[in-house]
Amino acid sequence: MSEYLVNLKINDMSVSVPEGTTILDAARKLNFKIPTLCHHPDISVAGNCRVCVVEQKGARTLVASCATPVSEGMEIFTNSMKVRDARKNVIELLLSEHNADCTKCFKNGNCELQELASEYRVGDHVFIDLVKTSGVHTIDISSPAIQKDDSKCVRCQRCVRTCHEIQHVSALAVVGKGEHQRISTFLNKPMNEVVCTNCGQCINRCPTGALSERSYLDEVWDAINDETKHVIVQTAPAVRVALAEPLGFDPGNRVTHKMVSALKHIGFDSVLDTDFTADLTIMEEGTELLTRLKKVLVDGDTSVKLPMTTSCSPGWVKFIEHTYPSLLDNVSTCKSPQQMFGALAKTYYAQKKGLKAQDIVSVSIMPCTAKKYEADRPEMRDSGYKDVDYVLTTRELAMMIKQAGIDFESLPDMEYDRIMGDSTGAGVIFGATGGVMEAALRTAYEIVTGREVPFKNLDILPVRGFEGIREATVKIEGCTPEWNFLEGAELKCAIAHGLENAYQLMKAVYEGTAHYHFIEIMACPGGCLGGGGQPIPTNQEIRAKRAQAIYDEDKGLPIRKSHENPEVQQLYKEFLGQPLGHKSHTLLHTHYKGRQRY
């Protein structure tokens, strides 16, 4: 932004802002609130809902404050009668094309349109109800992850911009014009047949309930109330730093042990931690990386591909299946922590607890909507059953807690159950972009050299942060004899979060202009902490607070390296044998499927 300051008046108050600032931002500087709907800080400006119109002295029409830059001497009125009348009319219009079925809506109480309507005391009967008169709207529930209800859509196009700009997916697009304009997919195909990665970033930015996760709350409640079932639940790392938000706390609160407490209150038979299998993932994926390096560098095996990319993010996995099917051999064969957990729950856990696999209902709480899709993949039945039965988002868990009448704040702290409840700091940081890389380096470096990574307090700061694509190089020195071939080697790593960044990085790999050994990719901005199943709203400030909470959690744990997780060590001793062993291969690894670009 320019250094040059522009002077203007808003509601007769003077303000100076840098050239290029919008009227909306200038007004915010003076603490004048202008309502918005199609505006979202993570994406480009559209200026199409017209809720934010303001009066500019001398102008023929009102102007959209989100889309109009300030100019010298401008005089703006944000609350004149002309503005109020027009704004109210616009909100009435939006309501007339919106299915205001609020009480049944998942977004009830957290809906931007509802908020606007109540602020302006607008009912839905001023104009003719267009949902009823032209309503051939159907709800698309074809996807196991994302539900699309056009009758609630107000055409703000936030989802379209998100899918295109942040995710480079463009599964959603505007089709038709005028009265027929709506948000649709390629050839109006159902959501499960298109290029959608199920990341749910569209849901995070939908101002109404038009896009939401497919909810499995009722199924989970039924399982809990079924006495013949042993219902276990795993909680992903990023859930603990965001769950507090929909329960009335500020972003950045860590509520790990209250969450455990709440899950026990709700009635889960065993409350376990996905961090456990995050640590396990590091063991498998770290070993896979070292094995790949050995095969390429020592054995000269050309069938083994480098760089190896992570595979924890199911949105990313589906993205590369569509976008670069020729690079699928570069993706680690490791299942995600959720699915490793699921496969072990119905084998190892069942065995240890003396339970029959068919009596176990395996539930996971995820910051993610793509996890719902992942759990549904046909590849994810290696236990002989559906490895993970139901996936709930952070938002759904918050709703469950509310439904159960739990006063979250007064809950006592409780510990995870055993077994598969142990976690390390390395498992926790999976929730932030760069976290898998950091956890992997902490372990791999130690396997190869017998020493800790050469970073103060184990904090590998170069891989942290929010820059879209980050690079780091770790020089390996002092190898143990077994890994001598890596002596002096520089391990080149890259990290990308958000699929647009992932696309840019993988494009460079595809074109042969980028030379890395290991790449971490998370589909969502900020990593899982910014996942499509996380509390709404989302923005950079909120994501940064959640990231801080994750690193604080890591710092506070006694064990911070995956290979030191005692339950993981026990698992290898009693059940798996060794990383990449036969049992691991059957239960913990998978394969991918090339898909087409639509």
Place this chain on the structure above:
Amino acid sequence: MKDKKLKKVDLIFENVECNAYEVLENTLKRDPDEIILDIIDSGLKGRGGAGFPTGLKWKFTKNEDSAVKYVICNADEGEPGTFKDREILSRVPLKIFVGMAICGYAIGAKEGFLYLRGEYNFLLKELNVILNDFNARIKSMGFDFTVSIKSGSGAYICGEESALFESMEGKRGEPRNKPPYPTVSGYNGKPTVINNVETLCHVTMISRLGAKQFKDMGTTDSRGSKVFSVSGDTPIAGIYELELGMTVQEFVDEFGDGDTKSVQVGGASGHCVPRKNFKDTIIGFEGIPTGGSMMLFNSSRSMYNVLHDYLEFFAEESCGQCTPCRVGCQQLLKGVEAVKRKERPPQYLDDLKKLAGTMKLASKCGLGQSVANPFISIVDNFREEMIY
């Protein structure tokens, strides 16, 4: 008593005396700033309907510091009741191309595009023949400028200049936020002059005859002549070039069938002038401006049907991007239907008028903003026809 103000003119279609190439050759010898001053001095305003001073548009674009600039001829003539550009494109296309080249020379552009309405693709073959010759001739004059044609796909909204750029760039034809205006950031984000077909022909004629002859015609606010598309209840429908500044009464005297009850000036997005206002309404920028469409209705016509048709058109042709236009058009349409069917009381028309007012103030582009013109003028003047 002054002379009758309605005067037929023949500048656009007369071809005999205008050797367009000669005009171009002579103009290319002049100083670009002088050319622009001439156009400003002539008082020429855009003939597409909005009426922005052409010379100023050129001056703003020339002043932009950019290696790449464009000239675009807007031939997406889609306003209901307008068909004059089709005639110009068929009969005197060279005048358009020469006008574009003069503009390109004046502002420092090397490329020009003619954005042709999809429905006019039948003209493409002939236009390209003339264009090939034109591009070669212009090179031989030592001026580095090329014109090519891009076809639209039949959306009314793409006649809106920024939606037209989007369409040319291969995107969905939706208007952009303004500012920035095309003179700063138009096609491909570069400074762009976009002029109507007829405007560019006037440029050629002003270059040939001088600014004075043009300026001497019309009124202070509306200089020169204008090509009108006359249709509806008239025995002599067709294309007429008339000096600006006449009243609707004078127009009706010439073209009406003796029973004219209203004239829709400026097409579906224009204003309806009822008989009682014929004498007091000037056709021009001081009165009611028009892109050329003049539709006459006699007493056998239902103004409800007229309005209903217009609203159906807008509900269909709105790009659907902004709320006031997308939903507003549907509400106006369904609203007048509901009043007609007695499902809503006549007073609901006042709510709808208020809504039309909001659309005028809050819509993103000229389409949504102008729906209020026909709506309010027809409902106000023919309210009883809306109700009974």
